[in-house]
Amino acid sequence: MSFTSEAAGALQISYTVSFPEAQAHYADIEMDIKGIAQSKLNLKMPVWTPGSYLVREFAKNVESFSAQSGGKAVDVTKVRKNVWQLNTQGVSSVKVKYRFYAFEISVRTAFIDVTHAFLSTSGMFFYPEGGLNLPSTIKIIPYKNWNKVSTSLEMVGNDPFTVKSPNYDILYDSPIEVGTQDIFDFKVGNTNYEVCMYGGGNYDKERLKKDMAKVIEEEVKIFGENPNKRYVFIVHNYVKGGGGLEHLSSTVLGATRDGYTKESTYEGFLSLVAHEHFHLWNVKRLRPIALGPFDYDNENYTTNLWIAEGFTAYYDNLTVRRTNLFPVEHYLTALAADFNTIDNTPGTKVQPVSQSSFDAWIKSYRPDENTINTGISYYNKGAVVGMMLDLEIINATQGKQSLDDVMRYMYNEYYKVKKRGYTDAEFKAAFEKFAGKKLDDFYAKYINGTDDMDYNKYLAYAGYRAFNEYEGHSIADLGIRMLPPANPAGRIKVAGVLRGTAAWVDGINVNDELVSINGVAATDPKTLMKDKNVGDKLDIVVIRDGRELTIPVTLKQTTQKKYSIQSRTDLTPQQQVVRKKWLNFN
Known part of the structure; x- marks a missing residue:
């Protein structure tokens, strides 16, 4: 009998994860599969993790792969870089064992040592071919004094060390932290938030509860609802840390252990919180049509990461600004830094931001010495495109609508009603709907072209001007x-x-x-x-x-520019309206 997805539907799957050699960065994983009815069973390891657009070849960390049934060995053949085939003729259940090496510190890869285990599930657990819709359970046997598990997956009964997933898309979108982490929680509306802190730090729990809640409340206003009943922040604190990776009901953040008392570092952390949390709507639910259902074997190409990531990068600092957790001047400084990044990257004249999105798999995550000359970041340029469209809509509607309304409309229309991802043309039509004008020229210049970005045209709507401090000077x-x-x-x-x-x-x-x-x-x-x-x-x-x-x-x-953003002193009533709407300016 050949392998089919219909046959996969009858399988019952559970995992056991233990750490007999945590000091050497290993997990031992057992995968128990019952209900086998086919003569061959293919087990597959994803080659990438959603949210990080690079084929990372997680199978390279697998060793000592074996299978048995009833105490007898089952023949195993590796048939592809990430596929192991089991000969299951006459076998109804099988126990697969393998070791997994985890020693890469990042928000997207697994890491194990004697202090904790971060299980990046998409890069650790096999799934049966054709069986992505299958449920599974994971039992964790903690190492020595480890006594806590943090994950958005549901517990089985009252056992915190046994969790379950309704399908593999959920499992691969739900990392697991195991160890002695510090945990605190708070509530926003009807959603419970858990914050898991690994690595210590000089953070103030009460301040974080209050400030993170403000950020979250501001983002909920944009979309009109919080689709999660529970959400988990897994924070890894290092001597110097940063970065994050979004998930459906959780996120993983890197932070600087002793940076919470420094104003600029703390503001940066809140912006990171805002960025990754915003993703629970933008990209995890409101998504480009190519990003789901996922193909875990290959690249998933889209030209819209400038929306999925770039707009999220626009809203992170903007959200923190709207909460009044940092002043307008700090926001404008961060915005000017994006202008600098774009204009000081020669590649912005070579690669359109739509192509930057498509080429993420071969360029963004594989930079070399010439990357600055050949490409542009869809984060920075996408963020500034978001600003420009936001100000265009606010100005056109006399402050009655903004980019918020576009995001809410698209979330409701495509995630909730159509229950699918959007195309490039569909998002463009939404921009035009709220801007009240065709945006063909805008797209030709800034999305699919490489024209210089006219920052001042859009900033002027709010009574601001970007000033290049190097202009007029011989440098x-x-x-x-x-x-x-x-x-x-x-x-x-x-x-x-x-x-x-x-x-x-x-x-x-x-x-x-x-x-x-x-x-x-x-x-x-x-x-x-x-x-x-x-x-x-x-x-x-x-x-x-x-x-x-x-x-x-x-x-x-010099070809370099150094921008600062200055305010006009004689604001028109229209500019005052736009500014207030844009920056929550009192």
């Missing part, structure tokens, strides 16, 4: 990204060369080690261009592949 620039001295000779190493700059034109290379400029030792990145002028001709001595070379370079005007 000589070599055009390189540098690594500080890390070799015995104390030489600066070139990490990147920006397109169109002096270094690009005259042939400075990545990995060149700077020796001297016009006979003066080049040891301090901060003073490299001191007393240099546009048009100066320099002899730059470098070490390249162990050989000393002298490269003549003619300095050019």
Whole structure:
């Protein structure tokens, strides 16, 4: 009998996870499968995790894979990089055993040591081919003094170490933290929130409860409802940490252990909370049509990550601003930083943001020394596109509507009513519906094209102006990204060369080690261009592949920009209306 999804529907599956060698970063996993009716059973490991658009080949961490039934070995053949085939002729149940190595610290990969286990489920648990709709249970046997489990999965009975999932899409969207983590909770509306803190830190629980609740309340207002009854924040605190990964009813955050008492770091943490929590609507439920049902074997391509991720990046700082947890000036500084990132990335003139979304699988998560010249981040550019569309709608409707209304409309129309993802054309039509105008030109310039972004056209609606502090000044620039001295000779190493700059034109290379400029030792990145002028001709001595070379370079005007956002003093009534609507400006 060949394998079919119909046959898979009769399977009963449970897992047991133990940590006999946690110090060596291993989990031992047993997968019990009952109700087998086919002669061959394919077990598959996902190659990527939703929310992180890179094929990570999780099967590389699997070892000692074996299967038995009734105490007898079952033949196993690995038939693909992530597929193990079991010969189940005459067998109705089988116990699969394998070891999993977990030693990569990130929000999207599993990590195990003696202090805790972070189980990134999409990269650890096999599923039967054709059986993504199957339920399963996971029993955890904790290591030594571990006494807590944090996950959005439901407990089985009153046993916190046994959880269940209704299907594999839910299982793969529900990471599990096991250890001695600090846990506190709070409630927002009818939703219970659990915060799990691993790694210690100087956080103030009561302050976090209050401030996180404010952020959450502000986001619920946008969509009109919270679809979760329970939500879990898993926070990993390190000496220096950051980043996050969204899930359907939880998120994993990286944070700086002792950064909670520093204003800028704390604000950054709240923005991260806002970003990942916003995803429970935008991308986990309101999603591009390509992102679900997931193909766990291959890339899932979409041109709309500028909405899924970029708009989320727009709303993170904006949400915190709306709560008044940081002042308008801080928000505008963060917005200007996005402008800088875009305009100081030569790749913004090469790659449209829609193509950046599509190419995430081969570019965004695989940056190299030339990435800055060939691509643009759909996070930063998508966030600014969100700002521009938001201000366009607010201005066109005299403050009666905003991008919030587009997001709420799309959530209701596609997630709740049509129960499917959206196409690019459908989201464009929604923008046009609320803006009251066609956006073909906007899309041609900023979404599918590489035109310079007209920040000031849109900021002017709210009485602001982006000012480039370098404009009108003669600033000589070599055009390189540098690594500080890390070799015995104390030489600066070139990490990147920006397109169109002096270094690009005259042939400075990545990995060149700077020796001297016009006979003066080049040891301090901060003073490299001191007393240099546009048009100066320099002899730059470098070490390249162990050989000393002298490269003549003619300095050019900097291509870099440094924006600040300034307010008009004579706001019109219309600008006052737009500003108040946009930034919750009192």
